[in-house]
Amino acid sequence: MTPGSSHPDILIVGGGLLGCASAWHLARRGLRVALVEQSQVNAGASGQNAGSLHFQIERRFLEQGEEAASDAARIVSLNRLAIAEWQGLEDMLGRGLDIAMHGGLMVAETEAEMALLAFKVARENALGLPTRLLDADELRARAPCLSPHLAGAAWLAEEGHANPRILAGAFAQQAAREGAVIACGARLTGLAMQADGQYRATIEGLDGLGEVTTPRVLLASGHWSARLAGLLGLNLPLYPVPLMMNVTERGEQVLPFLVQHVGQRLSMKQSEDGNFLIGGGWPSRFRRRADGLPDLDRPGEIVEANLLGNLAVAARVMPGLAARSLLRSWTGTTCISADQLPLVGEVGKAPGLFVAAGGSLFTLGPVLARLLAQTIVDGRPADELALFLPDRFAHLNAFAVLP
Amino acid sequence: MNASMSYDVAIVGGGPAGMAAAERTIGAGLSTCLIDEQPRLGGQILRQPPPGFAVTGWQSGRLYRAARALLARVERLDAFDFRAGHAVLGVGAGHAEEGGFALSVQPLATGGVERIDARRVIVAGGCYDMPVAFPGWTLPGVMSAGAVQTLLKSPQVLPGGRIALFGTHPLMIVLAEQILAAGGEVAGVHFAQPRRAMLAALGPRLPGVLRAWRPLLEGARGLANLRQAGVPVHFGSAIVRAEGGDALEAITLLRAGGRERVACDVAAMCYGFLPQSDLVRQVGAAVRWAPGPGGWETLCDEGMRSSLPGLYVAGETAGVAGSDVAMLRGALAGVTLACDAGALDEVEGARVAAALRARIARLAPFTAMLRELADPQAYLPEPELETLVCRCEDVSARALDAAIAACAEGDDGFGASAVKLRCRAGMGLCQGRSCEHAVIRRIARASGREAAQVAGFTARFPARAVPIAELLERDAPAR
Numbered sequence: 021m022t023p024g025s026s027h028p029d030i031l032i033v034g035g036g037l038l039g040c041a042s043a044w045h046l047a048r049r050g051l052r053v054a055l056v057e058q059s060q061v062n063a064g065a066s067g068q069n070a071g072s073l074h075f076q077i078e079r080r081f082l083e084q085g086e087e088a089a090s091d092a093a094r095i096v097s098l099n100r101l102a103i104a105e106w107q108g109l110e111d112m113l114g115r116g117l118d119i120a121m122h123g124g125l126m127v128a129e130t131e132a133e134m135a136l137l138a139f140k141v142a143r144e145n146a147l148g149l150p151t152r153l154l155d156a157d158e159l160r161a162r163a164p165c166l167s168p169h170l171a172g173a174a175w176l177a178e179e180g181h182a183n184p185r186i187l188a189g190a191f192a193q194q195a196a197r198e199g200a201v202i203a204c205g206a207r208l209t210g211l212a213m214q215a216d217g218q219y220r221a222t223i224e225g226l227d228g229l230g231e232v233t234t235p236r237v238l239l240a241s242g243h244w245s246a247r248l249a250g251l252l253g254l255n256l257p258l259y260p261v262p263l264m265m266n267v268t269e270r271g272e273q274v275l276p277f278l279v280q281h282v283g284q285r286l287s288m289k290q291s292e293d294g295n296f297l298i299g300g301g302w303p304s305r306f307r308r309r310a311d312g313l314p315d316l317d318r319p320g321e322i323v324e325a326n327l328l329g330n331l332a333v334a335a336r337v338m339p340g341l342a343a344r345s346l347l348r349s350w351t352g353t354t355c356i357s358a359d360q361l362p363l364v365g366e367v368g369k370a371p372g373l374f375v376a377a378g379g380s381l382f383t384l385g386p387v388l389a390r391l392l393a394q395t396i397v398d399g400r401p402a403d404e405l406a407l408f409l410p411d412r413f414a415h416l417n418a419f420a421v422l423p
Numbered sequence: 424m425n426a427s428m429s430y431d432v433a434i435v436g437g438g439p440a441g442m443a444a445a446e447r448t449i450g451a452g453l454s455t456c457l458i459d460e461q462p463r464l465g466g467q468i469l470r471q472p473p474p475g476f477a478v479t480g481w482q483s484g485r486l487y488r489a490a491r492a493l494l495a496r497v498e499r500l501d502a503f504d505f506r507a508g509h510a511v512l513g514v515g516a517g518h519a520e521e522g523g524f525a526l527s528v529q530p531l532a533t534g535g536v537e538r539i540d541a542r543r544v545i546v547a548g549g550c551y552d553m554p555v556a557f558p559g560w561t562l563p564g565v566m567s568a569g570a571v572q573t574l575l576k577s578p579q580v581l582p583g584g585r586i587a588l589f590g591t592h593p594l595m596i597v598l599a600e601q602i603l604a605a606g607g608e609v610a611g612v613h614f615a616q617p618r619r620a621m622l623a624a625l626g627p628r629l630p631g632v633l634r635a636w637r638p639l640l641e642g643a644r645g646l647a648n649l650r651q652a653g654v655p656v657h658f659g660s661a662i663v664r665a666e667g668g669d670a671l672e673a674i675t676l677l678r679a680g681g682r683e684r685v686a687c688d689v690a691a692m693c694y695g696f697l698p699q700s701d702l703v704r705q706v707g708a709a710v711r712w713a714p715g716p717g718g719w720e721t722l723c724d725e726g727m728r729s730s731l732p733g734l735y736v737a738g739e740t741a742g743v744a745g746s747d748v749a750m751l752r753g754a755l756a757g758v759t760l761a762c763d764a765g766a767l768d769e770v771e772g773a774r775v776a777a778a779l780r781a782r783i784a785r786l787a788p789f790t791a792m793l794r795e796l797a798d799p800q801a802y803l804p805e806p807e808l809e810t811l812v813c814r815c816e817d818v819s820a821r822a823l824d825a826a827i828a829a830c831a832e833g834d835d836g837f838g839a840s841a842v843k844l845r846c847r848a849g850m851g852l853c854q855g856r857s858c859e860h861a862v863i864r865r866i867a868r869a870s871g872r873e874a875a876q877v878a879g880f881t882a883r884f885p886a887r888a889v890p891i892a893e894l895l896e897r898d899a900p901a902r
């Protein structure tokens with residue numbers, strides 16, 4: 021940390037997409053921003069996910085029955101904002117980001133799955149998202165590389181993918197240009213609220229310990245956010261989820277779309293370079309620490325059965341994939357909140373403490389960062405964040421003692 | 424995935440080190456599984472002809488005598504599982520309660536993935552030829568010396584009529600003799616380093632080296648044989664480029680006397696060897712940048728224990744030192760493991776280990792001399808800006824340099840993975856084996872660091888690129 025940043029207007033903890041994008045928005049609005057990242061920018065889930073831009077209601081929301089699905093469907097209104105955000109992102113950041121929004125398909129293999137898709141499409145259309153149901157013939161005409169055995173798909177023209185390897189870095193670069201101080205290799209080891217309501221943060225950096233005093237802290241640290249909130253005695257219902265991803269060698273361009281599956285865990289796409297990226301929420305397994313507890317700080321290890329399960333679904337949906345070679349599988353740790361929706365906004369019990377974490381945050385990251393920055397600058401939550409405010413879990417912090 | 428098999432020891436690699444380790448663990452009564460991609464034992468040094476083929480005088484040279492004797496002994500053992508034709512794709516933690524390791528193994532003939540559980544693992548993965556990028560190196564006909572040797576040893580094939588050898592490693596002398604013996608023509612042996620540099624490496628160590636005199640004698644005799652056969656052997660003769668249309672036609676070399684163009688069908692490079700360490704890096708054992716050609720050698724203690732409890736290394740995975748040392752280190756790993764497992768009396772184990780270490784120490788002067796004498800670092804050819812450094816992903820030296828410069832903007836401690844993410848070097852089918860050392864060297868040069876200070880690519884599952892259809896194949900016989 022440089023001395024000039026020991027009293028920033030806000031301390032952002034985490035150099036992922038949310039942290040870097042928020043840093044940029046806030047710095048542009050004139051705040052003195054200090055961002056600390058324990059390793060490198062984009063080293064965590066922001067860079068390890070598959071870069072899907074998915075705006076249809078996710079399969080995980082459909083797993084819990086129709087009522088839960090209807091609740092979760094409210095996220096669709098945010099998805100519509102996210103579409104517009106992605107469409108303007110390259111202009112906004114002034115550089116290419118490998119954003120491809122050529123459409124997305126959520127496929128179905130059975131009639132039962134088609135019925136679920138129909139239910140989903142009806143919900144989405146009612147909320148203003150223009151998904152459309154394709155029958156088997158329409159699907160084949162649109163995506164001849166997919167299996168002829170598919171029953172159909174839900175189509176959304178705005179879906180696609182972007183390159184997760186460069187997005188957070190692009191925000192970080194712009195943030196630095198706007199004056200944000202970004203310190204990599206700097207870990208938050210202590211956080212306390214002073215009597216005057218300011219936060220005192222202890223940062224362990226490459227050049228020793230540093231202290232930062234600031235009126236605002238943003239925890240944008242993925243699954244670590246819960247543990248960092250714990251430094252203040254606060255509870256955030258965020259739980260780590262170790263996942264895996266796979267990439268094949270390059271091939272001829274045959275798949276311009278994002279492909280998901282309504283009944284199976286699958287996300288599949290072909291990158292600009294021709295590699296196929298295959299994932300969809302298949303778990304890896306945490307390694308164990310010496311004391312036997314799961315090691316949340318290291319990437320999980322591959323579970324062969326899940327690897328094969330993931331590849332099998334992908335090859336069933338797109339038979340030509342079987343001829344491609346698997347180059348790499350990797351793991352990363354995302355997190356999930358108690359109600360599956362992200363936590364974005366101020367923690368009421370600790371004024372000045374903000375959080376932005378909770379899954380699906382590649383697709384929603386850019387728009388949430390903008391809304392969060394607006395919230396921080398305006399001093400009141402943006403209307404669009406109503407669904408995501410951390411205080412829906414305020415009861416978990418009823419017994420916290422602050423300062 | 425098939426039901427798992429459980430062993431006291433899994434040994435990855437059936438070369439001299441793996442065989443020597445297996446001999447000791449089996450001897451100590453430990454249930455042992457030896458896994459190798461090849462259909463037969465022997466590793467690269469004793470690459471055997473395919474099963475059912477007999478070759479008169481196979482590998483009859485004296486350099487192979489000790490390894491052949493070991494091969495014969497291990498082939499006679501029957502109290503162990505030899506998984507021939509199996510590729511190890513990954514090593515991970517074993518059962519939560521029991522510990523140990525779980526290996527993801529692919530039977531190459533049938534496909535599918537099997538799990539092998541083992542309390543302890545010895546990785547004896549060997550090494551591979553250091554690939555070096557220079558103008559024209561991607562032309563068909565430019566190969567590694569090891570590839571030529573493998574073709575000679577196993578299918579007994581000569582890859583071309585006129586074969587030129589270039590590089591810094593004395594293995595070229597052995598290979599040239601093998602080519603001649605197979606009826607091929609050697610269009611010249613070109614050592615990039617001057618003769619005086621080789622003598623300077625040899626001189627001060629001569630007394631110690633003479634205790635392991637046989638390889639030296641073989642080398643001298645090989646040189647004499649080549650001279651007699653009319654094969655030109657040059658020193659201080661460094662490759663500049665390879666030329667040709669669809670395939671190699673000639674190489675150009677630079678010597679004190681000027682440039683020489685040598686017409687040839689095959690040009691084989693021999694700059695030394697990089698340790699195979701993908702599995703140990705994948706599972707998280709500590710490695711360090713190796714001297715000379717570079718690459719990552721696994722850190723281990725004097726008993727060949729890696730930084731991970733239960734994981735041992737042997738042979739070139741622990742640092743390239745040749746097959747004689749590999750065999751001794753394999754035996755040492757086996758003995759240490761047997762002691763750690765309580766299968767070998769500690770006093771007896773310590774005695775055997777001390778004897779093995781003493782034999783390794785006797786070879787050390789020769790190993791050190793050879794490493795210095797063959798060190799390619801000062802003699803590596805320079806790629807032009809348009810030369811591909813990563814041939815899987817078509818990344819030129821120019822594109823690589825641009826990525827390195829971009830990484831340097833934000834961060835002065837960046838490693839090879841950051842560069843890979845920007846320009847795709849190392850992302851392709853070889854998984855970075857070919858270009859990693861070159862990427863690291865270029866980063867080091869650009870940022871004023873030592874290569875050892877630059878972090879390498881992250882090692883991932885699977886250790887080899889595998890067609891998805893082969894992974895999904897479920898017809899593997901149940902075990």
